[in-house]
Amino acid sequence: MKRQPTPLDMLMAEQRRVRESCRVQEQKINEDFKFIHDHSGRILFAGISSLFFSKRREPVENDEKKETEEQNPMLGMMFKNIPPLLWEAALPILLRWGVGRIGNLFRRRAKR
Template sequence: MKKRTKKPPTPLEILRAEQKRVRESCRLQEEKLNEDFRFIHRHSGKLLFSGISSLFFSGRRDDTPKEEKEVRDTPMLGAMLKDFSPVLIEAAIPIVLRWGVGRIGRLFKGKK
């Protein structure tokens, strides 16, 4: 009897094994993302409310000494505007772009 030696895998077999591994990895990542989206969907009301409430009522309890606290605290309006500025920027960009495009468009229109 001849003793069988194991042949090294062919390049096609290597590619197929890699393809199978990548597909399995993608499937697992997709399952994780789907679970995250299901969690967000189930808890969207709570997440939205907690985000809004933390935006306006960002005063957190801390156990720092009073001397340090007075130096660190910002006025309530300043804290609200600091947290709210990304939202304002996101809302203002499309408005400014539309206004700017309209102004540029008027420059190139010929007067009748």
């Protein structure tokens, strides 16, 4: 005669199953990160070279043109996040320069 599992037993079994699933997923993610770390130079070079040296596609009709445009990354789309980063870097420099200029206006100059 088999006894029916209690809610606590079911909860503990579910907990073991979830922990095992998390362990397997963590192992897969660690393997992916290790692969990326080991091959980061090649991946970076391949991405840059495919960006600048991609094969030209033959002209297609209007219906197929939209699909081809979606497949080709545009250089502008790749660097769309650069202007905000440049602004963040340039803002402190501009503020320092501007404050220095305003400070020079109010300083007394030594008479010669």
